[in-house]
Amino acid sequence: MKAATVTDSTRVDPSATPPSELVPMRHPGRRLSALLVLLVAANLGYSVMTNDNFEWPVVGDYLFNPEIMAGLRTTLILTVVSMTLGITLGIVLAACRMSENRVLSTLSGAYLWFFRGTPLLVQLIFWFNLSALYPRLSLSVPFGGPELAGAATNGVLNLWAVAVIGLTLNESAYMAEIVRGGLLSVPRHQSEAAIALGMNRWLTFRRVVLPQALRVIVPPTGNQVIGMLKHSSLVSIIALADLLYSAQLIYSQNFRTIPLLVVISIWYLVCTTVLSYAQSHIERHYGRGVHAGGQRPGGLAKLRSLGSRLSQRSRPNDNPNPA
Amino acid sequence: MSATTSAPDGTDTSTADPVVRIIDLHKSFGAVEVLKGVDLEVHRGQVVVILGRSGSGKSTMLRCVNHLERPSRGTVVVDGEVIGYRIKGDKLHELSPSAIAKQRTRTGMVFQAYNLFPHMTVLENLIEAPRRVKGVNRAEAVADAMQALEEVGMAHKADVYPSTLSGGQQQRVAIARALVMKPSVMLFDEPTSALDPELVGEVLNVMKRLATSGMTMMVVTHEIGFARGVADEVVFMSEGRLVEKGPPSQVIDSPVHESTRTFIDSIL
Numbered sequence: 001m002k003a004a005t006v007t008d009s010t011r012v013d014p015s016a017t018p019p020s021e022l023v024p025m026r027h028p029g030r031r032l033s034a035l036l037v038l039l040v041a042a043n044l045g046y047s048v049m050t051n052d053n054f055e056w057p058v059v060g061d062y063l064f065n066p067e068i069m070a071g072l073r074t075t076l077i078l079t080v081v082s083m084t085l086g087i088t089l090g091i092v093l094a095a096c097r098m099s100e101n102r103v104l105s106t107l108s109g110a111y112l113w114f115f116r117g118t119p120l121l122v123q124l125i126f127w128f129n130l131s132a133l134y135p136r137l138s139l140s141v142p143f144g145g146p147e148l149a150g151a152a153t154n155g156v157l158n159l160w161a162v163a164v165i166g167l168t169l170n171e172s173a174y175m176a177e178i179v180r181g182g183l184l185s186v187p188r189h190q191s192e193a194a195i196a197l198g199m200n201r202w203l204t205f206r207r208v209v210l211p212q213a214l215r216v217i218v219p220p221t222g223n224q225v226i227g228m229l230k231h232s233s234l235v236s237i238i239a240l241a242d243l244l245y246s247a248q249l250i251y252s253q254n255f256r257t258i259p260l261l262v263v264i265s266i267w268y269l270v271c272t273t274v275l276s277y278a279q280s281h282i283e284r285h286y287g288r289g290v291h292a293g294g295q296r297p298g299g300l301a302k303l304r305s306l307g308s309r310l311s312q313r314s315r316p317n318d319n320p321n322p323a
Numbered sequence: 324m325s326a327t328t329s330a331p332d333g334t335d336t337s338t339a340d341p342v343v344r345i346i347d348l349h350k351s352f353g354a355v356e357v358l359k360g361v362d363l364e365v366h367r368g369q370v371v372v373i374l375g376r377s378g379s380g381k382s383t384m385l386r387c388v389n390h391l392e393r394p395s396r397g398t399v400v401v402d403g404e405v406i407g408y409r410i411k412g413d414k415l416h417e418l419s420p421s422a423i424a425k426q427r428t429r430t431g432m433v434f435q436a437y438n439l440f441p442h443m444t445v446l447e448n449l450i451e452a453p454r455r456v457k458g459v460n461r462a463e464a465v466a467d468a469m470q471a472l473e474e475v476g477m478a479h480k481a482d483v484y485p486s487t488l489s490g491g492q493q494q495r496v497a498i499a500r501a502l503v504m505k506p507s508v509m510l511f512d513e514p515t516s517a518l519d520p521e522l523v524g525e526v527l528n529v530m531k532r533l534a535t536s537g538m539t540m541m542v543v544t545h546e547i548g549f550a551r552g553v554a555d556e557v558v559f560m561s562e563g564r565l566v567e568k569g570p571p572s573q574v575i576d577s578p579v580h581e582s583t584r585t586f587i588d589s590i591l
Contacts, residue, residue, distance in 0.1 A: 189438045190438060190440065193434060193438035193439075193440070195427065196427060196430075197456065197501070197504060198426075198456045200421045200456075201421075203455055207455065208440055212440075212442055215442075286442075289444075289486055290441060290442075290486065
């Protein structure tokens with residue numbers, strides 16, 4: 001097209017045909033900044049690797065230490081149990097909050113007000129010290145009547161129970177709001193269509209509203225799971241041997257504080273990475289019918305498509321046309 | 324109120340009991356009275372087209388038939404059964420939500436915005452209610468669904484998600500979804516109002532075929548051509564009242580009531 005005009009302008013002669021080859025806008029600044037960032041990162045990496053105070057050999061020694069492994073297991077179990085209970089209780093709280101029944105919605109609101117309004121750490125210490133407030137937990141006739149059944153508080157609430165109760169009650173308050181937001185995001189027309197087909201309220205909720213709400217609920221819930229994994233380290237304050245407390249036990253004896261913190265940071269990162277990957281898979285499942293087959297671009301997109309190519313599982317909507 | 328009734332026109336169908344009876348129907352939203360006493364009968368195989376300005380109460384009346392709206396006064400009877408209530412002595416006692424849900428299987432409804440379930444494929448949309456509400460087994464539900472899709476010309480799209488379909492295609496699927504429940508009456512609430520003009524025809528054609536096959540239909544629409552060609556009876560509503568009723572030739576071409584005349588003139 002060199003026969004065409006060589007002028008640098010948006011104008012074109014009425015008689016002339018503009019060239020047809022398109023050149024996208026260039027972004028020279030991006031490459032330059034990428035280079036700069038790489039340099040800084042490389043320098044940082046160099047200093048981390050060569051700084052003897054990190055004591056990398058010690059990190060290697062303790063990475064698979066049995067006590068660290070036991071701590072990791074505790075952290076994972078605590079996360080799974082508290083999160084499962086927290087989500088379940090959160091759904092119930094959200095349903096109560098949205099109920100037409102004033103008693104239920106007020107109770108749910110008060111619960112949220114309390115458990116979102118006080119720090120998790122304070123709540124944990126509070127549950128830990130419950131025996132000071134109520135030495136015995138008992139079922140009895142109200143207003144100081146005779147006791148029907150009971151036991152010493154410290155006998156019922158061991159460390160695990162305190163940790164799970166503390167984390168669950170706090171988590172459920174946050175999950176309740178996430179679930180409520182998701183339910184509100186489903187257009188009213190959807191439940192109306194289900195009702196018009198003769199579906200009752202429970203069917204409408206379970207088959208039509210909830211599956212669509214999950215598309216909105218899953219991303220922040222993934223956030224909450226990752227948050228829970230890390231917040232569970234707060235239980236170290238009540239001396240439950242989670243990942244952090246296991247490391248503390250070791251470095252209180254050998255004073256290798258930094259390398260042990262590096263060790264548990266590595267494990268926290270491994271866990272959160274796996275969780276993020278799982279989250280993106282779940283998100284895609286509940287986004288079906290919305291993104292119309294098109295995948296959203298993103299850093300994990302390639303990894304994801306690789307993953308789905310590797311896994312030979314058939315998708316739930318692959319059922320063959322019977323006709 | 325002052326409905327110019329052309330008497331239960333002794334045509335073939337009206338000998339049977341009516342499928343839908345609307346008796347003295349009132350409905351208020353807060354202080355606004357949307358329906359001010361409507362009486363209407365729809366007989367088996369009849370196609371009744373309801374015309375009227377927006378806000379005249381025609382959609383509300385339709386939504387009272389399947390109890391999506393609870394009437395403030397008056398009753399709706401479908402297939403000889405009072406909708407939403409049980410008669411005890413001289414009073415009507417409200418039914419439980421699940422009992423009302425069961426009654427709704429007698430009516431099929433098609434909405435302006437299609438309202439297909441976006442997270443289910445076309446086929447899943449169609450077999451959901453038959454399986455979970457009526458307890459039909461999967462094979463039978465799928466067979467019924469494919470037949471219904473065949474009737475609306477959408478069988479080739481059974482396994483796609485609704486978002487990949489055009490508005491006209493989605494509405495045809497929505498009609499099929501209502502049909503698989505084998506309702507006694509089909510309620511159409513402005514089924515073509517959300518469609519691009521070139522897609523209106525395919526939906527009206529499906530509705531025409533449905534009418535020819537003998538389906539009892541109540542249709543709220545602005546499609547005068549459809550009313551003229553397909554309706555057995557045209558009803559005109561104004562300000563919450565049914566002001567004129569009769570065969571299309573009468574209501575559309577020589578309306579008696581002033582408000583009917585101005586409305587017909589404005590849309591023709």
